Amino acid sequence: MEYIDTNSGDDSAEALVNSDKAQTARLTRRGGYFILPLIVPILLLVVWELLSRKGLIKPTILPPPSDIWLVFVDMIKSGELLNHLRISLWRVIKGFSAGAVLGLVTAVLIGLSPRVERALVLITGLLRPIPIIAWVPVLILWMGIDEASKITVIAIGSFWPVLLNVVHGIRNTDKKYVEVATIFEKSRWTLLTKVVLPSALPSIFTGIRIGIGIAWMSVVGAELIAASAGVGYMIMYARELSQADVMLVGVISIGITGLLIDYAIRTLETRLLKWSI
């Protein structure tokens, strides 16, 4: 949608702004937009399959894609794979929600009050570099081997990227917009909800995307260490039984699920950020 001011002459340099869109359109027209990303994975699968068939790769180490596919279909049919995925995903949803909400609230406090920022500078600096996996044994000791410890690991993992990105977004709020709110005598709450948070929205989304990625990694990590269900457990259990194909089904479904989550968030993002071209 481009409007042209009938009363004035400045219909701006649309061509330049739209060059990205134009490029996408050109790719789509030639059918390259959807096909291009598929070439490398397909090539990889073909080479892998051929090498396996020729006996150059041991199937006990790396089974051919066709075998993995058969196991995958079997596990879908029996509901086993989806059941593990469902359990892991549910943990991610719970842990990520807790971590993201906590991160968002802390970020708003830090972003709006230099006092809070100063008060938290040391503790955040100290806790942030700790790898999430290092928390797993500690949390198992504190909370037991059940759900609570796993969800807490995920929450910690998603807390940091959300916190850092939202603080960054709040900091980058254009002072010019803040001045506009000041001139209209807006309250602090209006300033936050109508100016600061919308302007931080792109950064908030970056935080969410990175956060949910880490949450998904954390759940698998936690399940590898101690669990009786979930994709991480499935992989670990398959290793004990030397079922390389089941392991790879687990590994690949982690990738696919991650891709789908990211795609869902990006779709939501473009819908919510339609104001930013």
Place this chain on the structure above:
Amino acid sequence: MSENNGQALSISRLSKQFTIDTGTVQALTDINLRVEPGEFISIVGASGCGKSTLLRIIVGLDSESSGEILLGDQPIRTPGVERGMVFQEARLLPWLTVSDNIAFGCRSETPSTERNRLVREHIELVGLVGFEKAYPHQLSGGMQQRVSIARALVNRPKVLLLDEPFGALDALTRINMQQEVLRIWEAEKTTMILVTHDIDEAIYLGDRVVVMSNRPGTIKKIVQVSLPRPRDRSDYDFVQIRKEIYAEFFEQTNKPFAYAI
């Protein structure tokens, strides 16, 4: 000029210093100006003469170092909805539609039916009917500035401050917008103070043109423009006034040592 509720803006002995790394900079020195209710005042000066600082002090974004500004008999210290401001960049919130941007200008206590009516009226006033749901990035520069003017006027401010509002627009759009502002001023009877570096624009719009000198920024001359509106830029009297104001600036450039620091 009868509709304005008769509050003059008077600036007396106003000075402003900024502290920077290398010391203090005298931005404004001893500004005295009385703006009558409903009057259109243009302020011209080279960049860096403190004219924008003066507007920022009037609107309440900066504070004076000494002196006083009164609106009616009330001293101005903080921003207030009785003073509206239009900046050089439209400063529309990119995430709000045209309607929502204008509604953002409304006082928070305005009931929503009243708010909708005000927004509708002001969209009509600036000639943007049909663009209510558009986002700022879908509008041209001139249209964005119209929205910005509507947003500033929606509270019916007693004074509207315009800080080089057409500086970023091309020449044709600029002339068009000058006519628009004049039409709005005649319809609304708002007191207007326009800061510009365009001498023609200042004469075309202002009842009086305040000429400011460079560092320290102070009022050098106030030129009365008693020409009937709409004014003709090639009219003899218009040209005479332009010459008179140009002379103020040439005088300075002929003696470079006059502002060597």
